[in-house]
Amino acid sequence: MDNLKVIVVGAGMGGLTTAIAMEKAGYQIEIYDRVTALRPAGAGISLWSNGVKVMNRLGLGQQMAQIGGPMKRMTYIHKSGNLLTDFSLDPLVEAVGQNPYPVARTDLQQMLLTALGPEKVQLNAKCIAVEQTADTATAIFENGHRATGDVVVGADGTHSIIREHVLDKTTQRRYAGYVNWNGLVAANAELADQESWVIYVGDAQRASLMPVGAIAFTFSLMCRCLMTLSPKQI
Numbered sequence: 001m002d003n004l005k006v007i008v009v010g011a012g013m014g015g016l017t018t019a020i021a022m023e024k025a026g027y028q029i030e031i032y033d034r035v036t037a038l039r040p041a042g043a044g045i046s047l048w049s050n051g052v053k054v055m056n057r058l059g060l061g062q063q064m065a066q067i068g069g070p071m072k073r074m075t076y077i078h079k080s081g082n083l084l085t086d087f088s089l090d091p092l093v094e095a096v097g098q099n100p101y102p103v104a105r106t107d108l109q110q111m112l113l114t115a116l117g118p119e120k121v122q123l124n125a126k127c128i129a130v131e132q133t134a135d136t137a138t139a140i141f142e143n144g145h146r147a148t149g150d151v152v153v154g155a156d157g158t159h160s161i162i163r164e165h166v167l168d169k170t171t172q173r174r175y176a177g178y179v180n181w182n183g184l185v186a187a188n189a190e191l192a193d194q195e196s197w198v199i200y201v202g203d204a205q206r207a208s209l210m211p212v213g214a215i216a217f218t219f220s221l222m223c224r225c226l227m228t229l230s231p232k233q234i
C-alpha cells in the first residue's frame with residue numbers, strides 16, 4: 001500500500017517508534033499526544049537484542065550503543081545472600097548477533113524524539129474517540145480537531161481510549177498483586193558488578209540493580225502488595 005497517511009495517537013515509546021518506522025517506510029504521518037509538553041521521565045528499561053535490532057533498522061544503532069549499559073552477565077542471589085546462578089550473556093549475543101542494552105528511559109525517549117523531530121508531535125491533543133469508514137480512519141480530539149487518515153495507530157498507553165474501539169468492548173484492568181518501584185543511582189562497584197544485572201530474590205519480592213549507560217544503575221524493587229487499588233489508581 002503506497003502513500004498511506006497514518007495518524008499515531010500517543011508519543012510514548014510505542015508511538016514515537018511507530019512514527020519513525022512509518023516515515024522511513026515512506027508513509028505520511030501525523031502524531032498527537034495529550035500532554036502539553038513531552039518531558040522524558042522514568043528510570044531504566046532493558047532493551048533486549050530483538051528490540052535493539054529494531055532500533056538498528058531505524059538507523060539508531062550508534063545512538064543505542066552510546067546510551068546503552070554494558071550488560072554482560074546476569075546474577076541471581078537469594079535473599080539469604082547465597083548465589084543462585086551467575087551466567088554470561090555471550091552465548092545469547094553470539095546466537096542472535098546483537099547485545100541487549102539496558103538504558104535510562106529518559107535517554108531512550110529523548111533519542112526517539114530527536115530522531116523523529118520533536119516539532120512533529122502535536123501536543124495538547126487528547127483523543128476521545130475514533131471513527132472508521134470503509135476507506136478512512138479518524139481520530140477525534142477533545143479540542144475539536146479531527147485527524148483523518150488511512151490508519152489510526154493507538155499508542156496511547158495503558159489507559160488507552162483506542163483499545164476500546166479496536167476490541168469493541170471496555171476492558172477492566174486487573175491489579176496483578178505486585179508493585180514495582182524504579183529509580184536511578186550512581187554506578188558503584190561496591191553495590192554490584194557494573195557489567196552484570198544483579199537480581200536479589202525473596203518470597204514474592206525482587207530487588208535488582210542493572211547497569212544503564214556508563215555511570216548509573218537502575219534499581220528496581222518489586223514485591224507483592226496487599227493494598228487494594230481501584231482501576232483508576234493502577
Ligand SMILES: Cc1cc2nc3c(=O)[nH]c(=O)nc-3n(C[C@H](O)[C@H](O)[C@H](O)COP(=O)(O)OP(=O)(O)OC[C@H]3O[C@@H](n4cnc5c(N)ncnc54)[C@H](O)[C@@H]3O)c2cc1C
Binds near residue numbers: 157
Ligand atoms: C512516566 C513513565 C515512566 C516509566 N518508567 C519506566 C521505567 O523506569 N522502567 C520500565 O521498565 N518501564 C517504565 N515505564 C513503562 C514503560 O515505559 C511503558 O511500558 C512503555 O513506555 C509503554 O509504551 P507505550 O508507548 O505503549 O505507552 P506510554 O509510554 O505510556 O505512552 C503513551 C503516550 O500516549 C499519550 N496518551 C495517553 N492517552 C492519550 C490520549 N487519549 N490522547 C492522546 N495521547 C494520549 C500519553 O501522554 C503518552 O505520552 C514508564 C512509563 C511512564 C509513562
